[in-house]
Amino acid sequence: MARTYQKLDVPLEKIRRYLEPGPIVLVSSAWKGERNIMTMGWHTVMEFSPSLxxxxxxxxxHSFDLIRQSRECVINLPTTALLDAVVGIGTTSGSEVDKFERFGLTPEAVDGVGAPAIRECHAQFACRLHDDSLVDKYNFFIWEVIAARAARVPKHPETVHYTGEGVFMVAGKVVSRRSKGLLAKEPG
Amino acid sequence: MARTYQKLDVPLEKIRRYLEPGPIVLVSSAWKGERNIMTMGWHTVMEFSPSLxxxxxxxxxHSFDLIRQSRECVINLPTTALLDAVVGIGTTSGSEVDKFERFGLTPEAVDGVGAPAIRECHAQFACRLHDDSLVDKYNFFIWEVIAARAARVPKHPETVHYTGEGVFMVAGKVVSRRSKGLLAKEPG
Structure with missing residues (x-):
């Protein structure tokens, strides 16, 4: 069983710290008594405030209908400890298994949305649908993050980044290039 | 001076390998005799074919007008060797400096688009504007990649991933979880 994380609130305009580096995330959803988890690697931060x-x-x-109907989801940030669960979640269908049970993950209620978070993940972002104008054409959902919580340690979680064909890149060392200019001009 | 890379063609439906992990990229553009480079961290793959x-x-x-008017750009993939150039490009304005000259980067003509690629980057993706319906509202551009080239080695480039506040995560080790299921079901 993977460890769980106690999490603290994160200011909504700061969630880019977790998502901008491009990790694989687990998207949890619920609708009419059914719940599911899917892997997702095609995402981008779009705005600081509102947090999009x-x-x-x-x-x-299988998650598509649950998410489209409920207009809500939770984006959960897994680390390398969950890599095998990530692969398992990405290669099974919620129409056949309950992925929380199958992969030993703990659902956790989240204020403001019906979808459960995953306690074993490093961070969680509760989302409400903000704009569905590109869903029919591109399956592209724009979410407003309405609540964000993350573990305090480790400061830099060892996230996993998918490159396709079964190969993941794991987050490596952290380098700082703090400069007044860089802080003032964001996003670059 | 950073090293340059000889590049080979990449099948367009395979560019997710480079972009899905979420690296900072350098976007080059040109319009009416002016050229520029900007850093960009808010991007996502949207489709395999066409490659969006x-x-x-x-x-x-400053790049916004060049890109909006020309409806073209090149997305270039820098590695840690270019980190200081990345920071410099992100903290200066093309209205004041020629960023190719300032940061010792070599422009390279690309078939099919007017914007120059950056020879010192590991990979380059020539883009034509595919959909601008969300530009006014979110500054969100949807590009079709019409040509892609990448260095053959290293196989896994040491890309840099921005977390905000001057801090970058560098691409770490690579782990494989090849499985029939994972290959068949993409994107997750």
């Missing part, structure tokens, strides 16, 4: 995140959720995913 | 990439380019960037 855009992502592609292919209509072929 | 969505990204946020804030209207406050």
């Amino acid at each position: 995140v855009g992502c592609v959720i292919a209509a072929s995913n | 990439v969505g990204c946020v380019i804030a209207a406050s960037n």
Whole structure:
């Protein structure tokens, strides 16, 4: 069983810290008594405030209907400790298994949305649908993050980044290039 | 002076390998005799074929007009060898300096688009504007990648991933979890 994390609130305009580096995330959803988890790698931060995140959720995913109907989800940030669960979640269908049970993950209620978070993840971002104008054409959802919580340690979680064909890049060392200019001019 | 890379063609439906992990990229553009480079961290793959990439380019960037008018750009993939250039490009304005000259970067003509690629980058993706319906509202551009080239080695480039506040995560080790299921079901 993977460890769980106690989490603290994160200012909503600061969630880019977790998502901008491009990690694979686990998207949890719920609708009419059903719940599911999917892996997702096609996402981007879109705005600091309101805190917007855009992502592609292919209509072929079992989660698509739960997410489209509920207009809510939780984006959870897994680390290398969950890599095998990430692969398992990405290669099974919620139409056949309950992924929380199958992969030993703990659902956790989140204020403001019906979808459960995953306690074993480093961070969680509760999302409400902000704009669905590109869903029909590109399966592209724009979410407003309405609540964000993250573990205090480790400061830099060892996230996993998918490159396709079964190969993941793991987050490596951290380097700082703090400069007044860089802080003032964001996003670059 | 950073080293340059000889590059080979990449099948367009395979560019996710470089962009899905979420690296900072350098976007080069040109319009009416002017050229520029900007850093960009808010991007996502959106489709395999046609090869689509969505990204946020804030209207406050000097590059915005060059890109909006020309409806083209090149997305270049820098590695840690270019980190100081990346920071410099992100903290200066193309209205004041020629960033190719200032940061010792070599422009390279690309078939099919007017914007120059950056020879010192590991990979380059020539883009034509595919959909600008979300530009006014979110500064969100959807590009079709019409040509892609990448260095053959190293196989896994040491990309840099921005977390905000002057801190970058560098691409770490690579782990494989090849499985039939994972290969068949993409994107997750």
